[in-house]
Amino acid sequence: MRSLFLTDRFFWLFGSIAALFALSYALEELFPLAQVAFVLALGFVGADAALLYGRQHYLACQRNTASVFSLSDSNAVSLSLQNRSRMYLFVTAIDELPAQFQARNFALKTTLGPGQRTTLRYDLRPLTRGVYAFGDTHLFAKTALGLLERRFTFEHPQEIAVYPSIVQMRRYELIALRSVARETGIKKVRRLGHSYEFEQIKNYVEGDDYRSINWKASGRRASLMVNQYEDERSQQVFCLLDKSRIMNMPFDGMSLLDYAVNAALTISNIALKKQDRVGLLSFSDVLGTTLSAERGNRQLRRILDALYREQERTGEANYELLYEAVSRLIRGRSLLLLFTNFESRYAVERVLPLLRRLNRLHLLVVVFFENAEIRALAEKEPQDVLGLFRQTVAQQFLEEKREIKRLLTQYGIQVVLTRPKNLSVNTINKYLELKARGLI
Numbered sequence: 001m002r003s004l005f006l007t008d009r010f011f012w013l014f015g016s017i018a019a020l021f022a023l024s025y026a027l028e029e030l031f032p033l034a035q036v037a038f039v040l041a042l043g044f045v046g047a048d049a050a051l052l053y054g055r056q057h058y059l060a061c062q063r064n065t066a067s068v069f070s071l072s073d074s075n076a077v078s079l080s081l082q083n084r085s086r087m088y089l090f091v092t093a094i095d096e097l098p099a100q101f102q103a104r105n106f107a108l109k110t111t112l113g114p115g116q117r118t119t120l121r122y123d124l125r126p127l128t129r130g131v132y133a134f135g136d137t138h139l140f141a142k143t144a145l146g147l148l149e150r151r152f153t154f155e156h157p158q159e160i161a162v163y164p165s166i167v168q169m170r171r172y173e174l175i176a177l178r179s180v181a182r183e184t185g186i187k188k189v190r191r192l193g194h195s196y197e198f199e200q201i202k203n204y205v206e207g208d209d210y211r212s213i214n215w216k217a218s219g220r221r222a223s224l225m226v227n228q229y230e231d232e233r234s235q236q237v238f239c240l241l242d243k244s245r246i247m248n249m250p251f252d253g254m255s256l257l258d259y260a261v262n263a264a265l266t267i268s269n270i271a272l273k274k275q276d277r278v279g280l281l282s283f284s285d286v287l288g289t290t291l292s293a294e295r296g297n298r299q300l301r302r303i304l305d306a307l308y309r310e311q312e313r314t315g316e317a318n319y320e321l322l323y324e325a326v327s328r329l330i331r332g333r334s335l336l337l338l339f340t341n342f343e344s345r346y347a348v349e350r351v352l353p354l355l356r357r358l359n360r361l362h363l364l365v366v367v368f369f370e371n372a373e374i375r376a377l378a379e380k381e382p383q384d385v386l387g388l389f390r391q392t393v394a395q396q397f398l399e400e401k402r403e404i405k406r407l408l409t410q411y412g413i414q415v416v417l418t419r420p421k422n423l424s425v426n427t428i429n430k431y432l433e434l435k436a437r438g439l440i
Helices: 008-024 030-053 166-176 215-221 257-275 297-309 319-329 345-361 372-379 385-410 420-436
Strands: 004-006 060-064 068-070 075-083 089-093 109-112 117-124 132-133 137-140 148-154 158-163 196-203 226-231 234-242 277-283 288-295 336-339 361-371 414-418
Touching: 008 109, 030 109, 030 137, 030 148, 060 089, 060 158, 068 166, 075 089, 075 109, 089 361, 109 117, 158 234, 158 297, 166 257, 215 226, 226 372, 234 257, 234 288, 234 319, 257 277, 257 336, 257 361, 257 420, 277 297, 277 319, 288 372, 297 319, 319 345, 319 385, 336 420, 345 361, 345 385, 361 420, 372 385, 385 414
Parallel strands: 068 158, 234 277, 234 336, 336 361, 361 414
Antiparallel strands: 004 148, 060 075, 075 117, 089 109, 089 137, 132 158, 137 148, 196 226, 277 288
16 A cells, blocks of 8 residues: 555644544544444545555556757646546645656646646756756545545656757857847947958959959969959857866856857857858866867757856866967857856966967957846845955955956957856857957
C-alpha cells in the first residue's frame, strides 16, 4: 500500500472522534455517540478506499517540453492529464524537476470531471548551461470524501539541454533587422559613410564618378577607364570571450560569462543576417574555442554548440596568449568584440599595451560590466553614518569604472560599459553604430 496516503481531513476526523472518546470519561452519555461516529468514520474510509482502488488505471499523464531550453528565459513545460474514471477527482501533480532548480515544494492542483482532459502549465528559468534531468511525475488523487489519497507514478525521465538564449537571439534579430526598432534601447542609426571593395575596371560612361578614374588603365587603352566598386557588405566579426575567474561573478543568479554567452550568440546571429562573417575565440589562462569567421546557418550552429560548452575557469586571463592567438588565427582587419570585465584601473593598465596593439590591427570593442548592485547602493539614500560610508565607497567604484572607460577611449578603443541585463542590447547598438559609420 505504498501508494496510499492519509489526508488532513482524515486526521481531523479521527482526532475529533478521539476527543469525543476522551470527553466521554467525564460525560458517559457521549460514549455511544463516539462509538457510532467511529464506526461511521471507518465506513467512510472503506468507501473512499473502494472508490480509489476500484480500477487500476484512473489517470493518464504526459509531460511536454521543448527539445532544448533557453538560458535565462522562461521555458514552458506542460502536463497533459486525463481522468479515465467515472467520478470527480481532485488531483495534485508533483513533477520531479531538475536538481539545478532546487525546488522542494513544487505542486500543481486541479479538478477533473469524469473522462475530462486538462493541461497544467508552468515555466522554468534555467540560470546555468548544461544538461537538466527531469524525473518521474506523481499524481495524488482523492475523491469528494477526501479522507484518502492515492498516488499514481508515471515514469518518464527526460534530459533537456540548456543552450544559450535562443529566445533572446530570435527576439533581437527581428528588432535589429527592422527599419524602425520597437524595443526600448535598440537604436536606428543613420548610415554616415560607405565601405567599398573593388569589383572590376570598366569603360567610363557619363555620370560615373571622376574620382574613380583609373589613369594607368586609361593610358594603356587610350580611353577613359574607371574602377567599379560595390558596397562592401561582408566583414569579419569575432567574439572574444574572457572565461577567466573574473567572469564567474554572479548577477541575478547568472554568471557574467553566461551573460556574455547570450550576447555573443545574439550579436553573431545579427551579424550573419547582415552578411558578415562571424567567428569565435575564447581564452583564460589557456586558449579555448577557436572558430574561423564564416557565413551561413551552419556557422551559427557551430557557434551555438561552442558557446554551450564554454565554462568558467579559475585562472587569470592571459592577454599575451590572446594577442598571439588573434595574430595567428585572424587574417584581415576585423571587428573584435571583447567580452571581459575590469574592476580597477590597475587591471586595465596591465593589459593596455596589448589592447592598443590589437586595436591597431583590428577594430577593437571592449565590452565590460557595471556592477548593478553597487549602482543600487550608490543611489540608495543613506540612513546613518554607515550607510553614508557605503554610498561613498560605491560611488568611488562607479567612478573608477567610468575612468577605465575614459582611459580606453583616450587610446581610440571603442568601449561598451553596461549593466549585465542590458548587455545584449548595448552590444547590438554598438555593432549597428560601427556598421552605419562605415568603420567596419
